[in-house]
Amino acid sequence: MKIAIVQLGRIGDLILATAAINLIKNKHPNAEIDFIVSKSNAKIIENNPNISRIVVFDKNPIKLIPFIFKLKIKLYDYYVDIKDHYSTESKIIAGLSNAIIKVGFNGKKKVFDIPIRSDKENINLHFLERIDNIFSFLEVEPLGKSNRPNLFISNASREYIKNYLSENKIEKYILINISASNNDKMWLEKKWIEFIDFVKMQTNSTIIIISDTKHFKSAENIAIRTNILHSPPTTLLNISALIKTSDLLISPDTSLIHIASTFDIPVISLTNNVDWSINKFAPLSPISEIILPESDKIFVPFISVEQVKTAYLRVVQMIYQTRL
Numbered sequence: 001m002k003i004a005i006v007q008l009g010r011i012g013d014l015i016l017a018t019a020a021i022n023l024i025k026n027k028h029p030n031a032e033i034d035f036i037v038s039k040s041n042a043k044i045i046e047n048n049p050n051i052s053r054i055v056v057f058d059k060n061p062i063k064l065i066p067f068i069f070k071l072k073i074k075l076y077d078y079y080v081d082i083k084d085h086y087s088t089e090s091k092i093i094a095g096l097s098n099a100i101i102k103v104g105f106n107g108k109k110k111v112f113d114i115p116i117r118s119d120k121e122n123i124n125l126h127f128l129e130r131i132d133n134i135f136s137f138l139e140v141e142p143l144g145k146s147n148r149p150n151l152f153i154s155n156a157s158r159e160y161i162k163n164y165l166s167e168n169k170i171e172k173y174i175l176i177n178i179s180a181s182n183n184d185k186m187w188l189e190k191k192w193i194e195f196i197d198f199v200k201m202q203t204n205s206t207i208i209i210i211s212d213t214k215h216f217k218s219a220e221n222i223a224i225r226t227n228i229l230h231s232p233p234t235t236l237l238n239i240s241a242l243i244k245t246s247d248l249l250i251s252p253d254t255s256l257i258h259i260a261s262t263f264d265i266p267v268i269s270l271t272n273n274v275d276w277s278i279n280k281f282a283p284l285s286p287i288s289e290i291i292l293p294e295s296d297k298i299f300v301p302f303i304s305v306e307q308v309k310t311a312y313l314r315v316v317q318m319i320y321q322t323r324l
Helices: 011-017 020-027 061-073 088-096 127-138 155-167 189-202 213-226 236-244 255-262 275-281 305-322
Strands: 002-007 032-038 053-057 078-081 101-104 173-177 206-210 248-252 267-270 288-291
Touching (some): 011 127, 011 255, 053 061, 078 088, 248 255
Parallel strands (some): 002 032, 002 078, 078 101, 173 206, 173 248, 267 288
């Protein structure tokens, strides 16, 4: 059986989408699974041995022709687009495929042979529960939120992080990520500083602050003001390796939360108060805290320092109890 899974969205969505591999392999262990992804998110799955081929959709006209060729030359039994709302891009790419059966969201016009439920019907379901429903046509056993994404760390990334920790004489550490996709999801710099000063009094672990490149100066300023370690700019694969061996990740609700959940690393997620998003992207880690803005506020900047302090103490206590 040959299956193509399409996920052109954000990195976090692609990470969660790899949980479909477990569903398929449990029922059809010899299935050949390809992923059709965007240029921006392809790197995160390139080390996955359970993926037969990664086909990158690049809108650059020069690279579009090779993409179409790769899509047409392989005859898939199933072409599955897991996006549960209408997308012109999804419609066009599905039309290029020669798959025997196409699965996806139809909208007003029928493009897919097997339709999937809409995001409105899925509004109370986690991403992984939505995947269960999408792949029910294969008579797979639903795994729900007990399922985990397939994320593999390369030897190069492992070695990079091993050297980084060794050079800085780090054994146990807490990670703090300040970055998010937009300002509405980001906590204020002064609040991070106050919170980190509090954590320093509570732990003997090293605190490492991380960020993407556009928030590097802000992270550097926080690190200087609090006298903690600031990780240099590096790849997402290296950051994934750093997360995998951490004791705790504290971060706005981003793809890093899903990476931590993949490895069952405890997380504290600073999250916008939007019901559908909370339902869809809740952390999968056994030890996790979702912190929402106080009262009737929606956005992360309105989360108080006291809320995060309280959540931190709760999570530390849970970690301690699991190690008894």
